Amino acid sequence: MNTFVVLVEDHPGVLTRVSGLIRRRGFNIDSLTVGHTETVGVSRMTIAVEADEFGARRIEANLYKLLEVLRVDNVTRQPSIFRELAILKVKTTPDTRAQIFQLAQVYRARIIDVSTESLVIEITGNEDKVESLIDVLQPYGIVETARTGRLAMLRGTGIASTPPGDEQDLSAVTAEEDLISHSV
Amino acid sequence: MKKTGAQILWESLVREGVTCVFGYPGGAILPAYDAMLDYPIRHILVRHEQGATHMADGYARATGQVGVAIATSGPGATNMVTGIATAMMDSSPIVCITGQVGSKAIGSDAFQETDITGITLPITKHNYLVTKPEEVARVVREAFYVARSGRPGPVLIDITKDCQQSSCEFEWPEEPKLRGYRPAHTPSTREVEQALELIHSAKRPIILAGRGIQLSNAREAVLKFAEQANVPIAMTLLGLGAIPASHPLNLGMMGMHGEAWVNTAIQEADLLLAFGMRFDDRVTGNVKTYAPNAKKIHIDIDPAELNKNVRVDVGLVGDLRQTLEQLQPQIEARDRSDWVDYISMLKGDSAVRDIQNLPDNGHLYAAHVINDIWRQTKDHETIVVSDVGQHQMWEAQYYKHEEPRSLITSGGLGTMGFALPAAIGAKVARPDAEVWVVVGDGGFQMTMCELATIAQEGIDINIAIINNGFLGMVRQWQEFFYERRYAATPLVNPDFVKLTEAFGLKAMRVTARGEVVPAVNEARAHQGTVLIDFRVEQEDSVYPMVPAGNDLHNMIRRPSAIIETGADA
Numbered sequence: 001m002n003t004f005v006v007l008v009e010d011h012p013g014v015l016t017r018v019s020g021l022i023r024r025r026g027f028n029i030d031s032l033t034v035g036h037t038e039t040v041g042v043s044r045m046t047i048a049v050e051a052d053e054f055g056a057r058r059i060e061a062n063l064y065k066l067l068e069v070l071r072v073d074n075v076t077r078q079p080s081i082f083r084e085l086a087i088l089k090v091k092t093t094p095d096t097r098a099q100i101f102q103l104a105q106v107y108r109a110r111i112i113d114v115s116t117e118s119l120v121i122e123i124t125g126n127e128d129k130v131e132s133l134i135d136v137l138q139p140y141g142i143v144e145t146a147r148t149g150r151l152a153m154l155r156g157t158g159i160a161s162t163p164p165g166d167e168q169d170l171s172a173v174t175a176e177e178d179l180i181s182h183s184v
Numbered sequence: 185m186k187k188t189g190a191q192i193l194w195e196s197l198v199r200e201g202v203t204c205v206f207g208y209p210g211g212a213i214l215p216a217y218d219a220m221l222d223y224p225i226r227h228i229l230v231r232h233e234q235g236a237t238h239m240a241d242g243y244a245r246a247t248g249q250v251g252v253a254i255a256t257s258g259p260g261a262t263n264m265v266t267g268i269a270t271a272m273m274d275s276s277p278i279v280c281i282t283g284q285v286g287s288k289a290i291g292s293d294a295f296q297e298t299d300i301t302g303i304t305l306p307i308t309k310h311n312y313l314v315t316k317p318e319e320v321a322r323v324v325r326e327a328f329y330v331a332r333s334g335r336p337g338p339v340l341i342d343i344t345k346d347c348q349q350s351s352c353e354f355e356w357p358e359e360p361k362l363r364g365y366r367p368a369h370t371p372s373t374r375e376v377e378q379a380l381e382l383i384h385s386a387k388r389p390i391i392l393a394g395r396g397i398q399l400s401n402a403r404e405a406v407l408k409f410a411e412q413a414n415v416p417i418a419m420t421l422l423g424l425g426a427i428p429a430s431h432p433l434n435l436g437m438m439g440m441h442g443e444a445w446v447n448t449a450i451q452e453a454d455l456l457l458a459f460g461m462r463f464d465d466r467v468t469g470n471v472k473t474y475a476p477n478a479k480k481i482h483i484d485i486d487p488a489e490l491n492k493n494v495r496v497d498v499g500l501v502g503d504l505r506q507t508l509e510q511l512q513p514q515i516e517a518r519d520r521s522d523w524v525d526y527i528s529m530l531k532g533d534s535a536v537r538d539i540q541n542l543p544d545n546g547h548l549y550a551a552h553v554i555n556d557i558w559r560q561t562k563d564h565e566t567i568v569v570s571d572v573g574q575h576q577m578w579e580a581q582y583y584k585h586e587e588p589r590s591l592i593t594s595g596g597l598g599t600m601g602f603a604l605p606a607a608i609g610a611k612v613a614r615p616d617a618e619v620w621v622v623v624g625d626g627g628f629q630m631t632m633c634e635l636a637t638i639a640q641e642g643i644d645i646n647i648a649i650i651n652n653g654f655l656g657m658v659r660q661w662q663e664f665f666y667e668r669r670y671a672a673t674p675l676v677n678p679d680f681v682k683l684t685e686a687f688g689l690k691a692m693r694v695t696a697r698g699e700v701v702p703a704v705n706e707a708r709a710h711q712g713t714v715l716i717d718f719r720v721e722q723e724d725s726v727y728p729m730v731p732a733g734n735d736l737h738n739m740i741r742r743p744s745a746i747i748e749t750g751a752d753a
Binding site: 024067 | 305309310313362364486490491492
């Protein structure tokens with residue numbers, strides 16, 4: 001699985017361009033999240049795609065061909081933090097409620113809504129943790145699941161979120177300063 | 185002074201150097217058509233919007249300048265789709281302008297509304313939906329810049345009717361501002377060094393010369409490189425003409441219907457130098473067995489082309505001419521005469537045999553027709569526009585292209601019906617050139633309505649129909665791979681001579697070999713468009729042939745000497 005952090009112009013239709021491009025090149029998007037960034041007019045997408053190394057490079061190079069794509073970082077093999085948020089509605093009975101509360105505590109998940117027959121749990125973590133909580137809650141009956149998909153950020157001072165400045169001239173770049181990987 | 189969106193559109197087009205557009209009016213583009221009359225623009229009225237896009241494409245391919253097509257919303261726009269996809273596959277710079285319903289009606293399924301920006305998303309380099317007159321000048325400026333820079337391609341501008349009608353101050357942007365657009369790249373010194381090392385150690389190198397040479401005007405650079413390093417050159421279909429056919433290092437065309445010795449040389453090479461080509465499946469055959477012993481250097485302006493179909497050892501991302509000029513001073517001369525001699529030996533005597541000397545067996549073969557057209561036109565500036573199918577391959581084999589942009593054909597998409605309208609575009613772009621359409625009887629009927637455009641606009645081209653009464657290439661595949669079960673390939677054709685005459689144009693029919701040259705010369709001498717219906721051998725096939733997906737060296741050869749020619753020895 002490859003994770004791309006993609007900075008794009010905040011224009012109508014950009015999401016369609018990005019998702020359509022990945023689809024038509026024969027890849028399957030596992031998850032895609034999009035939201036605003038610290039820079040006005042720039043949105044950040046985190047895209048998880050199943051692809052081998054060559055496939056990942058093709059995706060990256062093709063993304064750069066979209067005029068509205070400002071920057072692409074494949075953070076898969078860089079030290080990164082991956083997070084996902086999920087909210088789960090679980091069936092409860094007076095007998096099971098306490099058990100579910102305990103499980104939630106183990107996962108450092110929060111109970112955000114309680115009713116007589118169900119409760120809603122919010123969990124944040126990497127996919128493994130979310131999957132694991134879903135597994136242990138399954139026997140109680142999960143009524144509804146909502147997941148955000150993967151978010152990614154480089155650890156330490158590395159930044160995958162600086163869009164090229166307005167004045168930066170990208171019309172002619174040398175390989176040394178090029179963001180696109182050339183050879184393999 | 186305030187101008188309407190429609191006026192700004194034309195003002196901007198004129199500033200981009202546009203003098204001619206190909207189009208078809210309709211409701212949603214009417215304000216633009218009305219404003220057009222006040223600007224110095226020649227409008228070619230087509231008979232189908234697909235024709236307009238092919239004409240713009242032909243215009244672009246003949247000159248390297250951006251071609252412009254214009255149509256209305258809905259069906260006008262969707263009719264352009266085939267032409268846009270054709271331009272996309274062959275990196276042809278065109279700008280298509282479509283009208284759109286009023287911005288308030290968008291999404292309401294209004295009359296003649298279609299989401300053309302959505303439809304053309306995967307087949308344009310970029311597209312725009314413009315709803316405000318303030319955006320028009322900027323968008324036109326950007327569209328032309330995007331279409332022609334980097335790897336060229338089609339750009340579509342969809343303009344709402346209210347945008348064309350409302351007014352604002354006209355402001356022409358000095359520079360297009362696109363912060364995410366990266367049209368140009370330069371390879372790193374490390375990559376250049378790696379490439380040089382491979383080049384210098386290669387004993388059996390071969391250049392694969394593609395359309396990129398035409399697009400970056402790199403003929404001189406490639407020739408200098410090839411001559412200095414003594415490397416033979418194989419051509420792709422869209423590369424033909426980029427290197428003179430008569431150049432001693434030019435081996436001819438590679439691929440599915442390429443020369444046998446070229447494919448053999450590629451399979452035995454120890455270094456492939458891919459110059460502005462993209463390892464299309466029609467040139468590689470089975471990629472698993474493709475050039476198994478060769479290192480590969482790929483020079484392309486589009487980073488997404490590297491390692492797409494064939495894994496390469498060194499990829500140089502950059503403009504071909506500039507990259508070669510960067511390599512040039514460091515290329516050491518090498519004697520590779522063993523290798524060059526070996527390839528000459530592969531050719532045998534077939535390469536020098538002249539098909540015109542073969543005895544006339546009473547049949548008219550397409551090869552003779554094309555070779556005769558070549559002989560009669562080779563001393564003049566000639567553009568041949570071929571369609572798609574058998575005749576396209578025979579054209580590539582028997583017309584010896586010497587000049588860049590002298591062959592225009594739909595390579596990547598393989599669009600039947602391309603030739604006639606593209607030739608109109610080419611003639612409009614280069615009125616001094618002699619333009620020949622080489623087209624099959626099937627493809628001609630896909631866009632033959634443009635004969636009316638020719639008549640109305642006074643276009644002077646010559647049309648050679650290679651008429652075998654079949655969808656020939658499909659018939660050939662049925663013969664080879666489907667036990668001669670000719671499903672839906674025999675054609676009952678109209679009388680092409682009478683048909684052409686109905687448009688007020690001159691037409692002739694040729695059925696024997698001896699009639700070819702006189703007919704060609706009569707057509708050339710005639711002022712105005714002439715169509716010649718060449719009735720050729722019905723079940724002739726293109727040889728050699730690498731069946732789709734087969735190993736490049738496993739070619740089907742001509743079974744008997746019907747006409748033993750250079751191309752299939």
